[in-house]
Amino acid sequence: MSKVVVVDHPLIQHKLTMIRDKNTSTKQFRELTNEIGMLMVYDITRDLPLKDVEVETPLVKTTQKQLAGKKMAVIPILRAGLGMVDGIIDLVPAARIGHVGLYRDEETLEAVEYFAKFPQDIQERRLFVVDPMLATGGSAIAALDALVKKRDVNPENITFVCLVAAPEGVEALQEAYPDVDIYTAALDEKLNESGYIVPGLGDAGDRIFGTK
Numbered sequence: 001m002s003k004v005v006v007v008d009h010p011l012i013q014h015k016l017t018m019i020r021d022k023n024t025s026t027k028q029f030r031e032l033t034n035e036i037g038m039l040m041v042y043d044i045t046r047d048l049p050l051k052d053v054e055v056e057t058p059l060v061k062t063t064q065k066q067l068a069g070k071k072m073a074v075i076p077i078l079r080a081g082l083g084m085v086d087g088i089i090d091l092v093p094a095a096r097i098g099h100v101g102l103y104r105d106e107e108t109l110e111a112v113e114y115f116a117k118f119p120q121d122i123q124e125r126r127l128f129v130v131d132p133m134l135a136t137g138g139s140a141i142a143a144l145d146a147l148v149k150k151r152d153v154n155p156e157n158i159t160f161v162c163l164v165a166a167p168e169g170v171e172a173l174q175e176a177y178p179d180v181d182i183y184t185a186a187l188d189e190k191l192n193e194s195g196y197i198v199p200g201l202g203d204a205g206d207r208i209f210g211t212k
């Protein structure tokens, strides 16, 4: 079974409280969302493998560490996931970026893929699928379907990263993809009857892009 990790670093918790505040401006919200994305990936990547390399300093030749292992890619779920990408890419600039867009079919209520563009070597990479809110889990599961079922990605290469999760979403995602680890900055109380996470932070997409 996958891990569910609440990343409780004090800086993340402080910034998360700021974005929960309804009086936080769009500019601040956008900056903070990126910063939290960066801090979360900093924490998540602490297990990345390293290899020894030779480097010549101005003084001597020495053996030091360099990243080894799989290359990375960040996959934002459109549109709110875009709000976390710049912060993550600042940290891992060589990572590729794939996009997946989904809409809800009004009749079946199922998430339908309307856009997907991934790096061509997606199966070889370690993937961070990002969306600030894990609510019902519907979009997260559909995004993982786009990778695992349609493009043959190994679910063990995928980490799902969000800022706020509802217990309902965590349960649904774990049931559908037991091999995908979930990292969140907060595990909130519940979903309300309109599908919003409570206490939550409102509509993350609207708050990032200043729409209503």
Ligand code: URA
Binding pocket: 080, 133, 135, 195, 196, 197, 198, 200, 201, 202, 203, 204, 205
């Ligand atoms: N999506 C959001 O942006 N906010 C929620 O509370 C739930 C889903």
